[in-house]
Amino acid sequence: MLTGKKIAVIGGDARQIEVIDRLIQRDATLFLVGFEKLQRQFIGAKHVTMEEILGEDLHAVLLPVSGMQENGEVETTFSSKPAVVTQEWLNRTPKDCSIYTGISNKTLDEMAKKAECSLIKLLERDDVAIYNAIPTAEGTLLLVIQDTDITVHGSETIILGLGRVGMTVARTFSALGAYVKVGTDNSAERARAEEMKMKAFPLKELPEKVQSADICINTIPAPVLTGHVLAHMAPRCIIVDLASKPGGTDFTYAKKRGIRAKLAPGLPGLVAPKTAGRILADVAVRLLEEQ
Amino acid sequence: MLTGKKIAVIGGDARQIEVIDRLIQRDATLFLVGFEKLQRQFIGAKHVTMEEILGEDLHAVLLPVSGMQENGEVETTFSSKPAVVTQEWLNRTPKDCSIYTGISNKTLDEMAKKAECSLIKLLERDDVAIYNAIPTAEGTLLLVIQDTDITVHGSETIILGLGRVGMTVARTFSALGAYVKVGTDNSAERARAEEMKMKAFPLKELPEKVQSADICINTIPAPVLTGHVLAHMAPRCIIVDLASKPGGTDFTYAKKRGIRAKLAPGLPGLVAPKTAGRILADVAVRLLEEQ
Amino acid sequence: MLTGKKIAVIGGDARQIEVIDRLIQRDATLFLVGFEKLQRQFIGAKHVTMEEILGEDLHAVLLPVSGMQENGEVETTFSSKPAVVTQEWLNRTPKDCSIYTGISNKTLDEMAKKAECSLIKLLERDDVAIYNAIPTAEGTLLLVIQDTDITVHGSETIILGLGRVGMTVARTFSALGAYVKVGTDNSAERARAEEMKMKAFPLKELPEKVQSADICINTIPAPVLTGHVLAHMAPRCIIVDLASKPGGTDFTYAKKRGIRAKLAPGLPGLVAPKTAGRILADVAVRLLEEQ
Amino acid sequence: MLTGKKIAVIGGDARQIEVIDRLIQRDATLFLVGFEKLQRQFIGAKHVTMEEILGEDLHAVLLPVSGMQENGEVETTFSSKPAVVTQEWLNRTPKDCSIYTGISNKTLDEMAKKAECSLIKLLERDDVAIYNAIPTAEGTLLLVIQDTDITVHGSETIILGLGRVGMTVARTFSALGAYVKVGTDNSAERARAEEMKMKAFPLKELPEKVQSADICINTIPAPVLTGHVLAHMAPRCIIVDLASKPGGTDFTYAKKRGIRAKLAPGLPGLVAPKTAGRILADVAVRLLEEQ
Numbered sequence A, B, C, D: 001m002l003t004g005k006k007i008a009v010i011g012g013d014a015r016q017i018e019v020i021d022r023l024i025q026r027d028a029t030l031f032l033v034g035f036e037k038l039q040r041q042f043i044g045a046k047h048v049t050m051e052e053i054l055g056e057d058l059h060a061v062l063l064p065v066s067g068m069q070e071n072g073e074v075e076t077t078f079s080s081k082p083a084v085v086t087q088e089w090l091n092r093t094p095k096d097c098s099i100y101t102g103i104s105n106k107t108l109d110e111m112a113k114k115a116e117c118s119l120i121k122l123l124e125r126d127d128v129a130i131y132n133a134i135p136t137a138e139g140t141l142l143l144v145i146q147d148t149d150i151t152v153h154g155s156e157t158i159i160l161g162l163g164r165v166g167m168t169v170a171r172t173f174s175a176l177g178a179y180v181k182v183g184t185d186n187s188a189e190r191a192r193a194e195e196m197k198m199k200a201f202p203l204k205e206l207p208e209k210v211q212s213a214d215i216c217i218n219t220i221p222a223p224v225l226t227g228h229v230l231a232h233m234a235p236r237c238i239i240v241d242l243a244s245k246p247g248g249t250d251f252t253y254a255k256k257r258g259i260r261a262k263l264a265p266g267l268p269g270l271v272a273p274k275t276a277g278r279i280l281a282d283v284a285v286r287l288l289e290e291q
Ligand SMILES: NC(=O)c1ccc[n+]([C@@H]2O[C@H](COP(=O)([O-])OP(=O)(O)OC[C@H]3O[C@@H](n4cnc5c(N)ncnc54)[C@H](OP(=O)(O)O)[C@@H]3O)[C@@H](O)[C@H]2O)c1
Pocket: A129, A132, A133, A136, A160, A161, A162, A163, A164, A165, A166, A184, A185, A186, A189, A219, A220, A221, A222, A241, A242, A243, A244, A264, A265, A266, A267, A268
């Protein structure tokens, strides 16, 4: 339980509502900045300004999934004005107050360091990445079912990378009946793919393997679906590139060859915002309770 | 192989193209009615009129998935004019010529009988219904992922009926991580559900079971999601009704209660026309070869 | 609940103990014949002789899984003497008293008919057969793992028949990573196998298919693994024949060719007697409550 | 291919035969020490003594899975006398000759270092450990099916650790229908377990979780099933401890409490020696070809 713990929630979108609900369930005392447009009442939570919180003995400060911009501004979906976090403000939080954010950048890293606050980057955690792989895989499925005139069942599907996301995507497509081939240079990942009744191959064999593929899903954040590889791909094959921008596909070349290729970032928030919020809420609450 | 067999393909949509391709592969001699707008050339196939075919020693006549209208008209997606099948025309086909159609109606049944042609209704066959369950399940998944803000994984999903379609839908949702509860009055279907690690319950328990459901998928062609049942359902639950028109849901009452409910007929042709066509092609060719 | 219902349990093995326990849980009043050697006390149950029960207003009579011999004797694992059911005894049970047995024979069928008692043959029921398929599949797995020097994972496994048992065996081996090919002449079963990501073939192709098989499991109660078929099988392949005696394998020919083949009847009782008992208990109790 | 490569295979059991066969397939030139009792002829392989090989330009030396004893002796299942590897012998192998072994010890480590040979410990490789998890899981299944009177299906099964072996064991038992709960202190492993539709818990909750378990499988090489934990376990529960000797179970205490607990080392070689050999053969050949 978080009884008596004071927590500031500064900005965020629908996902942060799930976090707020979970914190209230655990009996935390909340200060909300940037949620005044919400119609809902939150019992045990107060709408405040940045300045009003400062007198409080804060246990933690929660920033949105998207973190903070270089200028200190924080995204506030449910407010007409942005919230701004300054170095000075942070310096005045208590010693053991920690900052939770989805992702971070150099500015936030440095501000936290100077203020001697520990900074928890939720999206970088292995457990969060694995839980998020679930809505990512379902979003991928959605795109593939929409964009093909065949079923996933019986299709030849290549998955590139068998890390935290690749593992879930591969298991999902295989469970639906696709013949999955996993491309990765990591021999342990190839062994795991084979243990899971999939085929596996090293990336140097990619040009040959794409020839008969119907669907190709990339999770490797490096240029793997290069022009050279795409030259071997059948035009009927569709590409869903999940890797962080700019993805691993030569999109210009794909377009030239008439291959449908899509960069699909941020699927969890798009496809299942409620689940995506709960994932963050569960992990954040657990960490706050252990803190 | 179908070498030397003469087959008339009369009308149809994209799915029939798959059938034509497969028949050509098996070396059949084809007469096509209602495909003249197609840009593609078919080797071994001739575009003809109904009358032109009559002189031929036909092995079989293939009608579209949708069969024939009461007035003898046949749907022709790739032609500007409909094709018409008359009793007189049928009477003049050879003795052992058989008619393949997706579905039939009283008129077609009677015309075939009078003409002493055997009539094969592909969509009524168990094997075709089971193969078609695959694109149906994928289409259902598409609708559910689109219409919810949670993941299928971890959701509580009720499937009503564990027949040819229900079995596939239940396995698909379970494989994706949903907690599936199968409602059916058939005790063997309940046993099968439990063997597949799902929960099962008789339909009289439906009012109680829907209370905690996130997703409800119906395959029973009878009024099961009645007003009485819907009164117990949480408004967050979504309904996808797959049963043939008018479905098994009281849609008016659902709307009143703010429950999102969708009747979703004809998913295979919408979601995966190419696969749907291949399913028909595979079974039709096998039957033609055995004929 | 079975409060106030009087039930006679006549003979049986460890499985019947599960039935007794479940009946006591449901508050039935029990009369036990043939269990006096058991060390356990059963609350609400009385050890009696056949004659002593006759005065009672019996709701049902439960015979063992093995039913009754031609001479009226009933197997009693937990007694030093057999129990005997006579026509005269049966005639004196109340009108609506029903008889539950695992399997039956002509004698029992006729005796029940004459006594105007309804006779429920539990093992013939679809639901019981499907639940029993679970321990049957696990027993088959045990035999196969014991008798091979390779893993089931990656093996080529042929399953003959995709009925109640074949379905579970096929799913089990496939889930463990075997490449399963289902042989059956039923086109709906072939479609279901393919829907479940297995291969399927008609039995006429069996001679060709066995050539590369590592494991072959038969569930068809008919001579399918004939000398002609076995002549094509590699000697490394092992056969587990689950079909009721005499099985579907030419065991003499198999031995001659050095192929290891095993007839494996009654696996549920051998491999998981407790589960096997619970299956009967669950279904019997449900039927008794509905009676 | 390994054409022209000279390789010495010194000792080993049935698994090494698979390695030899694979090497011959890849056209290597082999020198075998310790295989003279084998009835089989190997084309392209010569039976020799340690001394006879020394003149050869060896590409690699293959030791058995069990490696080498402190005194240099190497296990030779197919010979009447052991083979002995000395420092002097090793020193005289060519510069780029590498040594392959299953496991190593301090003596072998040092001898290889002094001789400036690279030493490849196959069983320590992630890929080999993952492939070996397959026969390990099947062996575990065998033990569990043999030792319980219930089915794995429907059982409550605890798996401790979700590493290379735990992952496969957990997936196997879950696929068979067990309700799997994974105990691990690694939050990423807990996330993966939940993604795979299992339950997960930290080890501090073990005393509470074991109370309702039917089956408990340990893969953690540390004392986890302590007396304190076992005190909460139901006596019906069985324990299979896969962790390397001495396992993670207080076996003395388990015995006192009447809990059946088994330390089960070396399952791959026992349960599926052929597959276990092929795993080593595949990886060794790949590495030799890349060398
Ligand atoms: N689109 C979305 O909605 C969404 C959602 C979540 C994540 N993502 C993105 O998806 C990507 C994968 O995330 P993840 O959590 O699965 O990462 P991860 O666990 O680190 O896995 C990455 C995979 O790529 C391989 N890889 C990395 N760099 C490589 C290189 N230079 N060459 C070859 N292989 C390489 C890794 O192999 P090794 O293990 O051997 O390095 C591993 O197989 C990231 O870019 C992430 O931002 C997107």
